[in-house]
């Protein structure tokens with residue numbers, strides 16, 4: 001990469017091995033089901049997640065939306081975290097394109113909707129009400145410090161969903177970060193959900209794409225929905241080839257990003273003017289704020305650090321977010337800490 005960029009793990013460039021795999025990839029027309037690289041990626045992803053089938057999609061947003069469309073119909077209702085990605089950052093597509101009513105529920109400090117509240121939120125069969133059909137979950141939970149959520153929670157949601165014949169979809173954009181942080185096989189986080197999507201293009205460094213996984217009938221329907229969304233790609237094996245490297249080579253090393261995020265958090269905790277809870281940092285996302293009376297405001301600090309140290313990090317609410325990834329080193333972390341400290345002196 002050509003700059004020191006902590007704004008997100010989405011900024012990651014593909015690795016040299018990915019660029020090589022893209023050059024060498026066997027290709028075909030994926031809408032005909034004939035792209036060997038995509039077929040291999042879909043099968044490998046499904047196997048890793050313990051599901052029957054996979055579907056390569058252009059983005060995490062498309063994976064979530066194709067899943068919502070495959071699980072529901074117009075006028076159905078989905079129970080969803082008010083501060084989750086689907087509610088906050090996907091252009092309202094659940095409602096505008098899906099015709100699905102999102103019932104936005106509050107979450108606890110880790111991004112979990114309360115099981116009792118879920119139970120109370122299911123609509124009874126009454127012509128005044130939408131039909132509740134789907135629960136949407138997220139792991140890691142981005143807006144809560146990227147906290148990894150334990151398998152037990154998903155098992156609890158499964159029992160609840162079964163009592164009401166609801167489907168459960170997991171937005172696992174950073175699913176492998178969650179598994180790495182918890183030290184559990186990824187299948188323990190997916191065993192209780194009907195469908196799950198994960199991103200190849202975040203901490204796993206592929207340039208494009210996510211994979212949606214579920215049982216064969218679900219993926220058959222999601223493939224139709226992907227086509228309707230304009231997501232039927234042709235020789236996209238070029239991209240899937242990078243995704244295969246991401247899946248094979250990049251998941252095990254995520255603990256390194258997590259260690260580095262904690263290093264950053266500990267460094268920031270030592271700066272006068274910064275407010276942070278380092279113990280909240282469990283994966284690759286570091287959220288922090290400005291103490292009252294700090295000499296610079298949020299945007300001014302971001303700009304000054306970029307100007308003086310050449311290092312990028314981003315705003316998050318009233319505070320900041322820095323995300324570690326493959327292209328960042330311990331030295332970059334030290335330089336960011338020093339750069340922020342210098343600007344607040």
Ligand SMILES: Cc1ncc(COP(=O)(O)O)c(C=O)c1O
Nearest residue numbers: 059060061062085138142171173
């Ligand atoms: C938790 C979560 N879900 C979904 C997405 C959407 O992914 P994409 O940007 O590929 O559409 C993101 C992107 O940052 C995310 O953080």
